[in-house]
Amino acid sequence: MSRCILEAKKDNQEVKIRTVKRIELIKKIIARARKKGKAIGFVPTMGYLHEGHLSLVRIAKRKSNFVVVSIFVNPIQFGPHEDYNCYPRDLKKDMRLLKKENVDLIFNPSVKEMYPNGYKTYVEVSDLSNILCGSLRPGHFRGVITVVLKLLNIVKPDIAIFGRKDFQQAVIIEKMVKDLNLDVKIITIPTVRESDGLAMSSRNVFLNKSERKKATILYQALKWARRAYYKNLISNAEYVIKKMKAMIEKKGGRVDYVAIVDKDELKPVKKLKKGNLIALAVFFGKTRLIDNIVL
């Protein structure tokens, strides 16, 4: 276990928002709400909430009348050398933020509640899971899809809201929901950005001052590609990717991938087209950031 940069803050201030840890209990509470005719909106998160998460919550509030937010750092989507133990956590702050948004219920189960001893069942979406973010993170999307399916089975929401920063994740979840005949409607929401364009992420907190500044290059590179396509009519994917990589590397980013793919099958394209996804994953120091735009 690597040492974590962040230490949990002490915080004894009481926050009054209903927070449930047990699966059986939250099922009962939500069943009661459903019986009263409530439409259930669900926002699954790993906590350490930022404006991106809160924008998902606001959509859920607008489109349903009983909003459940889960806060669960899902161990099975982290590789053995990834940052599961160090993933930032601050439940009290999250509770305060969600209270302010008038969320009805927080689901905050333990790892043991979600994966009791002898847990054995996993879901995979083939083809879509071993590319882009899945290629350097084998098993990552298996972990994501499995926990999302479990959460959807527990909450049984009418709608569930996901952010498009994790574009590949959203595509895979939509595919799983369709393939497994679930009734939930998946809604995806545009990425929320800092004023200098950096995509909001719980992991941004790991960046030091210099890395934080350099990381703005990611969105700049994406915007450059969009301009190159729409203004300068450059459509050679290989060329655009090469240029973007060079821009990012010049700022000290270590590129995991820069890819231009069709946005349904996530397959690489040779010529850029309207609707294509330009996606990237880049390390600054030890912190891996992702971002994307759709042309």
Place this chain on the structure above:
Amino acid sequence: MSRCILEAKKDNQEVKIRTVKRIELIKKIIARARKKGKAIGFVPTMGYLHEGHLSLVRIAKRKSNFVVVSIFVNPIQFGPHEDYNCYPRDLKKDMRLLKKENVDLIFNPSVKEMYPNGYKTYVEVSDLSNILCGSLRPGHFRGVITVVLKLLNIVKPDIAIFGRKDFQQAVIIEKMVKDLNLDVKIITIPTVRESDGLAMSSRNVFLNKSERKKATILYQALKWARRAYYKNLISNAEYVIKKMKAMIEKKGGRVDYVAIVDKDELKPVKKLKKGNLIALAVFFGKTRLIDNIVL
């Protein structure tokens, strides 16, 4: 594609029982029944029904008040050299049998309805799926679990009934239901046998007269093991397995496996104990039969 022994019979007699092919439609019909306060009972089958299936249906009738039976030969649970194309089918006869049992609804989707183009999502229950029947049939239980999860999501039954002839299948389904937090209650029912002890199976129809007679050795060998344990206090698993294999091979059966395992984890035991599962799979000619008893 190998040539099939059985040819579909012509049968123009009309049978009046509601049979639905479309997922969206059956969801609506069942939602309506649920709204009326009905408890939904579900029996998933691959059709070509025999008394074993009908005993499942009768339990469903007794324990719920809206019974759905699915008839779907699930291609993804068959290996490339297995008998998917030749698996026996007789929908008209099945409909007549289910009509007699007062089943409310038959779900009989096409392969394309269940697995449309671009289908990609699969469920696995690790450890339990690559042993016993899974060891000679890689991917078999992945196919079973995936279709069962889909069917449970479509029908959303309160109870679902499975036969214990497919003991491993039942164990895996129960595990999946628990792991994925589904609300359905799984009920398993003892194997129904012919008067000479052969476990009922849709595949028995493939046995020729001589194979059919020899196949009775399977249940005899299982009963011998039970007697050996309870009467003669033999508890050496290796010895019991060797003896059973010899009995079966003497009758011309080609043994896939004979195994003695604990009935929850399906792990081999060295010493027999009350509650152990004795399970076997044996070929007679080209027909693979399975059977088991619990001590």
